[in-house]
Amino acid sequence: MTNPGMDADIYDAFIEQLQRYVRERLIPAEDQLEELGRVPDDILAEMRDMGLFGVTMPEQYGGAGMNISQYVGFIREIAYASPAYRSIVSINIGMVCKSLLGFGTEQQKEYWLPKLATGSIAAFGLTEPDSGSDSAAMKTRAVRDGNGYVLNGTKRYITNAPFADMILVMARTNAEPLPKNAHVSAFLVPRDAPGVSIGKPDGKMGQAGSQIADVILEDVHVDGDALLGGEEGIGFRAAMQSLDNGRLSVAAASVGYAKRMLDAGLKYAMERKAFGEPIANFQLIQAMLADSKAEIYAADCMLNDACARADRGEKILVEAAATKMFASEMCGRVADRVVQIHGGAGYLKEYLAERFYRDCRIYRIYEGTTQIQQLVIAKNMIRDYAG
Amino acid sequence: MKILVPVKRVLDYNVKPRVKADGTGVDLANVKMSMNPFDEIGVEEAIRLKEKGVATEIVAVSVGPAKAQETLRTALAMGADRAILVQTDDEVEPLALAKIFKAIADAEAPGLVILGKQAIDGDNNQTGQMLAALTGWAQGTFASAVNVEGDHVSVTREVDGGLETVKLKLPAIVTTDLRLNEPRYASLPNIMKAKSKPLDTKTPADYGVDTAPRVKTVKVSEPPVRSAGVKVADVDDLVAKLKAIGVHS
Numbered sequence: 001m002t003n004p005g006m007d008a009d010i011y012d013a014f015i016e017q018l019q020r021y022v023r024e025r026l027i028p029a030e031d032q033l034e035e036l037g038r039v040p041d042d043i044l045a046e047m048r049d050m051g052l053f054g055v056t057m058p059e060q061y062g063g064a065g066m067n068i069s070q071y072v073g074f075i076r077e078i079a080y081a082s083p084a085y086r087s088i089v090s091i092n093i094g095m096v097c098k099s100l101l102g103f104g105t106e107q108q109k110e111y112w113l114p115k116l117a118t119g120s121i122a123a124f125g126l127t128e129p130d131s132g133s134d135s136a137a138m139k140t141r142a143v144r145d146g147n148g149y150v151l152n153g154t155k156r157y158i159t160n161a162p163f164a165d166m167i168l169v170m171a172r173t174n175a176e177p178l179p180k181n182a183h184v185s186a187f188l189v190p191r192d193a194p195g196v197s198i199g200k201p202d203g204k205m206g207q208a209g210s211q212i213a214d215v216i217l218e219d220v221h222v223d224g225d226a227l228l229g230g231e232e233g234i235g236f237r238a239a240m241q242s243l244d245n246g247r248l249s250v251a252a253a254s255v256g257y258a259k260r261m262l263d264a265g266l267k268y269a270m271e272r273k274a275f276g277e278p279i280a281n282f283q284l285i286q287a288m289l290a291d292s293k294a295e296i297y298a299a300d301c302m303l304n305d306a307c308a309r310a311d312r313g314e315k316i317l318v319e320a321a322a323t324k325m326f327a328s329e330m331c332g333r334v335a336d337r338v339v340q341i342h343g344g345a346g347y348l349k350e351y352l353a354e355r356f357y358r359d360c361r362i363y364r365i366y367e368g369t370t371q372i373q374q375l376v377i378a379k380n381m382i383r384d385y386a387g
Numbered sequence: 388m389k390i391l392v393p394v395k396r397v398l399d400y401n402v403k404p405r406v407k408a409d410g411t412g413v414d415l416a417n418v419k420m421s422m423n424p425f426d427e428i429g430v431e432e433a434i435r436l437k438e439k440g441v442a443t444e445i446v447a448v449s450v451g452p453a454k455a456q457e458t459l460r461t462a463l464a465m466g467a468d469r470a471i472l473v474q475t476d477d478e479v480e481p482l483a484l485a486k487i488f489k490a491i492a493d494a495e496a497p498g499l500v501i502l503g504k505q506a507i508d509g510d511n512n513q514t515g516q517m518l519a520a521l522t523g524w525a526q527g528t529f530a531s532a533v534n535v536e537g538d539h540v541s542v543t544r545e546v547d548g549g550l551e552t553v554k555l556k557l558p559a560i561v562t563t564d565l566r567l568n569e570p571r572y573a574s575l576p577n578i579m580k581a582k583s584k585p586l587d588t589k590t591p592a593d594y595g596v597d598t599a600p601r602v603k604t605v606k607v608s609e610p611p612v613r614s615a616g617v618k619v620a621d622v623d624d625l626v627a628k629l630k631a632i633g634v635h636s
Contacts, residue, residue: 010578013460016421017572025572051575064575 003311005067014064018077021050026081033209034355037201038163039088047119052078052089054117057097061113068245069307072252076303079256083359084209086253088121091160094245096122096168099186099238103229108188112166123164123191125155125215126239133372135170135181135236140217142171142185148223149173151187151195155215161198162211164191169217170239173232181236186228195220206358247324248306250367254331254360255299261331261356262292265338268345268353279341288337295334299327318380325373328363335360388498388535388557389444390433392467393488394426396451396458397508410606413508422458424570425503427465428563431570432533433501434466441535444468446495450487452476456586463581464573470586475598481509483591483598485517490594492522497558499540504529504562515562525555529564 005011029043039047047053056071057063066074071093079086097116100109116122131137140153151171161167167189174183189196199214224230228238266289269280279285306319335357339346346353364370398404399419407414422430436442447462449455450473459470473487492500505512519526527533527542531550534541535557544551545564573581591598619625629635 006579007582009457009460010582013457013464013573013578014575017461017464017574017578021572046572049574050572051577055575059579064579 001313003067003313005070005311006065010064011066011070011073015073015077018050018052018074021046022077022081026078026085030082030209033082033084037208038211039084039209044088044119047085047089053092053119055089056093057113057117058101061109062117063113067307068248068310069304071245072248072303072307075249075252076256076259076300079253080260082209083207083253083257083362086249086256087159087207087210090246090249090253091124092116092120092122094249095124095242096166098242098245099124099168099228100188102241103186103234103238105225105230107225108228108230112188115165120165121160121163123158123161123167123215124239124242125158125161125167125169125189127155127157129154129156133368135172135184136177138170138172138184140169140171141175142173142187144173145221148221149187149227151189151217151220151222153217155217157202157212158215159210159212161213161215162201166190167196167215168228169215170235171217178233182233184235184239185232186235186238187222188226188228189217189220189222193220193222205361206355207362246367247320247373248303248310250363251299251303251306251320251323251327254327254363255296255303257356257360257363258292258296258299258327258331258334261334261338261353261360262289262296264352264356265289265292265334265341268351269341272343272345285341288341292334292337295330299323299330302326318377321368321373321376324367325370325377328360329370331360331363388436388442389446389495390436390442391446391448391488391492391495391497391500392426392429392433392462393448393450393484393500393502393514394430394458394462395423395449395503395506395508396420396455397423397506400424400507406607406609410608412604412607420454420458422461423503423506423508425505425507425563425565427503427570428565428567429501429503429561430462430465430467431568432530432561432563433499434571435568436499436533436535437466442498446471446497448473448488448491450475450479450484450591459586460578460581461573463584463586464578465571466577467584469584472586472588473591473594474588475591477598478600479591479598480600480602481511481513482517482601483596484514485521486596487591487594488514488518489521490596492518492558499535499557499559499561500524501533501561501563504564515560519560522558522560524558524560525553526560526562527553527555528562530561531564531566533561533567 032040054063055066055074059065142149142151169187169189170184172183173185177183195218197216201211201213269285270278272279302323306316306323310316339353339357342353345351399421402418404413433445445467447459447467447470449459456472463470502515529545530542531545532543538557539554540559541552541554
């Protein structure tokens with residue numbers, strides 16, 4: 001069944017406001033964001049007021065009810081500005097809300113979703129020092145304790161952990177690995193629960209405005225109603241289910257940022273003169289501009305197709321992997337060309353090309369590296385061939 | 388107190404206007420349109436007056452094609468309470484606009500009408516002043532500050548010599564300048580709510596106004612392309628060049 005999403009008129013009016021907001025407020029605040037290492041409080045408050053945290057949530061929980069095509073269109077726009085802005089909304093929307101909507105009990109949805117829709121920050125705790133998608137190696141344990149559980153373990157590379165209000169923590173409720181990852185459960189853990197501490201934020205290559213840190217759980221007691229869905233063993237499924245959307249979100253972020261970079265590259269090429277004329281007049285510069293434009297268009301079309309399929313209810317495992325792989329690699333190529341168009345200036349901190357180049361490198365890594373996407377695509381091809 | 392806020396749908400201020408090949412006007416096909424920025428400031432000022440408890444209701448009005456509904460919806464999403472679209476596909480000149488607003492002001496009895504000082508398409512800067520003349524109400528144009536005190540409003544105006552403050556008896560007409568305020572963005576929840584706010588559709592004939600143009604546009608053309616500059620070697624060279632083109636004798 002097709003998901004029509006929210007009313008197209010309202011969506012278009014919102015995107016128009018968002019485009020202005022991105023250009024008039026978010027982009028001018030980027031330097032401050034870099035300096036602070038987080039989204040400035042006044043901007044975060046505005047983002048909440050703008051309703052950016054609830055875009056995909058059903059109206060009954062205080063959201064706008066966007067479908068996937070609309071959500072991805074939204075991400076493309078917000079990702080024209082620093083990736084830190086997308087990061088702070090997409091973890092809420094794409095990972096934690098999606099897990100809650102898909103697997104939460106009605107009581108959990110009613111308690112958490114309106115909070116998240118109005119901008120309480122959530123973090124998603126799957127990865128550990130020695131495990132990521134490999135759930136058999138997961139060390140964080142949740143042990144039954146009366147009506148609740150006691151959690152112990154360390155989660156690593158957790159985006160937004162330093163300013164999260166809540167963390168969705170995956171922990172094993174069974175010491176032995178079970179089929180279908182049934183040893184993993186998910187817990188809704190308030191950030192201020194006794195025993196939860198956050199490590200020192202990791203230094204990173206780029207995206208200074210977004211923070212990642214360890215989440216350390218030491219004898220953290222949670223009540224039984226913190227168990228996602230009120231059921232053990234569904235944690236890994238909940239985590240994996242958010243991945244298709246996560247891949248589309250990173251693909252959309254890649255497209256949005258590539259557009260920003262190419263706009264900057266074109267502007268520089270039109271303004272910078274060599275041999276008495278703008279360097280945009282030189283064919284080798286034009287080749288870089290044209291290749292970037294064409295590749296952005298290709299990624300945009302892939303995204304539109306993958307989203308339309310998802311909204312029609314089709315499974316898009318391969319399409320999401322292919323789109324994420326192509327779009328993030330494309331974004332890397334555009335970043336490289338934009339630095340090249342800038343010449344020596346592209347290597348200097350004074351120009352944005354240098355920041356763009358560092359900021360977008362992660363797009364080829366998180367939500368599954370390019371190599372993981374290649375595996376997903378090829379494995380499906382082989383499976384289909386074998387029947 | 389009720390506030391009437393006229394808003395116009397114009398070519399978006401970020402769009403580079405292109406003249407139609409036949410020179411009859413600016414090409415508006417498939418280009419982004421949005422609310423006239425001065426009108427947006429008017430809507431914002433009205434909302435601030437409502438938030439301060441000075442105003443009780445904000446009515447946004449637009450004269451234009453069916454698509455001007457979108458502009459009114461933006462005003463509603465920002466915080467106007469209801470809207471009136473006076474629908475016409477004709478180009479409406481400032482005098483006809485002022486007559487329509489006069490008729491609406493008669494019907495609605497607002498305490499203030501806040502207009503943009505001009506629309507960025509025609510740059511006429513006439514409608515507010517004409518409306519003041521037709522209604523006989525006081526006017527404070529090019530406002531950079533608006534304060535309602537009892538049955539008066541004091542308007543700080545941006546004039547050539549600096550700032551001038553005038554005190555007007557209500558009801559009054561105010562036209563906005565750029566520095567009056569920074570308009571808010573319409574939030575997603577408010578855009579959703581705006582959908583169910585009332586929007587009436589009328590025609591100029593409903594107000595007995597004839598919108599037939601009084602001005603004939605002879606020709607619209609692109610501004611002349613600026614020719615490239617030249618570098619001069621020194622002051623003597625500059626003086627010689629100025630003499631050559633007759634600027635300096």
